[in-house]
Amino acid sequence: MINIFILNWFFILFLLCIFQINLISTTHLPNYRFTRKNNNDLYTCLSSLLPLSVRTIYPCSTIANQNSFQYGCVHFNITNLSAIRGGRFSHSPAVIVYVTDSSDVQNVLVCAANLNYVVNALSGGHSYEGYGLGSTYNNIIINMEGINYININQHDRTGTFGAGTRLGPIYYEAYQSDNYTINAGSCPWVGLAGHALGGGYGLLSRELLTINETHEPDLYWALRGGGGGSFVIVTEFKIRLVKAPTLTTQYSLVWYPNASKLVI
Numbered sequence: 377m378i379n380i381f382i383l384n385w386f387f388i389l390f391l392l393c394i395f396q397i398n399l400i401s402t403t404h405l406p407n408y409r410f411t412r413k414n415n416n417d418l419y420t421c422l423s424s425l426l427p428l429s430v431r432t433i434y435p436c437s438t439i440a441n442q443n444s445f446q447y448g449c450v451h452f453n454i455t456n457l458s459a460i461r462g463g464r465f466s467h468s469p470a471v472i473v474y475v476t477d478s479s480d481v482q483n484v485l486v487c488a489a490n491l492n493y494v495v496n497a498l499s500g501g502h503s504y505e506g507y508g509l510g511s512t513y514n515n516i517i518i519n520m521e522g523i524n525y526i527n528i529n530q531h532d533r534t535g536t537f538g539a540g541t542r543l544g545p546i547y548y549e550a551y552q553s554d555n556y557t558i559n560a561g562s563c564p565w566v567g568l569a570g571h572a573l574g575g576g577y578g579l580l581s582r583e584l585l586t587i588n589e590t591h592e593p594d595l596y597w598a599l600r601g602g603g604g605g606s607f608v609i610v611t612e613f614k615i616r617l618v619k620a621p622t623l624t625t626q627y628s629l630v631w632y633p634n635a636s637k638l639v640i
Contacts, residue, residue: 499567
């Protein structure tokens with residue numbers, strides 16, 4: 377049994393929100409080949425399945441990218457983020473694909489499954505931990521910041537949002553529609569999918585749940601690691617809107633740098 381105090385957007389969706397999630401299955405790839413001479417096979421596959429309008433960024437070491445002006449090194453500088461420069465990441469992906477709809481995601485997954493690549497998805501906003509980049513060298517990153525539509529339905533008090541939509545525009549559009557809002561975080565640049573599925577929380581989250589095999593069993597399964605982190609890729613959310621509070625309070629916590637360890 378897991379007793380948890382919910383300060384988490386993913387959990388609160390089960391209480392405040394109605395999900396209409398478009399799910400695209402991914403494939404677990406246990407036999408991933410870590411020793412690739414190049415990613416030309418991946419380049420060929422993606423080029424054949426994706427529209428020309430879909431931007432694909434390859435590292436400069438990829439043979440297919442060496443003579444391409446469109447995919448220049450300036451767009452893919454993983455070195456500055458790597459551990460050797462004091463950054464957080466010790467690996468670089470094979471490609472970053474900026475998809476624009478669910479069909480693009482499906483086509484990327486076709487190539488990944490056929491060629492045995494690991495896939496990681498990110499909604500396009502920031503992630504201090506870098507979860508959207510995965511932890512595997514030479515993986516495929518699906519950036520969904522281009523799937524960023526907002527549709528507010530005042531009749532049933534719901535909003536339909538693309539997975540890459542930022543929280544700021546969602547707040548603005550929802551509030552313009554009769555002062556509605558959603559329960560999410562305070563940073564306007566956060567991407568919705570990463571926030572909803574990756575551990576974000578909001579100031580409206582105030583719930584205590586008991587989760588076990590019989591009460592919220594699906595959530596109980598997910599909390600224990602169900603899906604292995606690559607179960608599905610969510611491309612759309614349908615969320616029940618709530619009325620925005622009439623009064624808000626802003627606060628901040630400040631401490632000296634030498635106290636950081638103690639605070640954490």
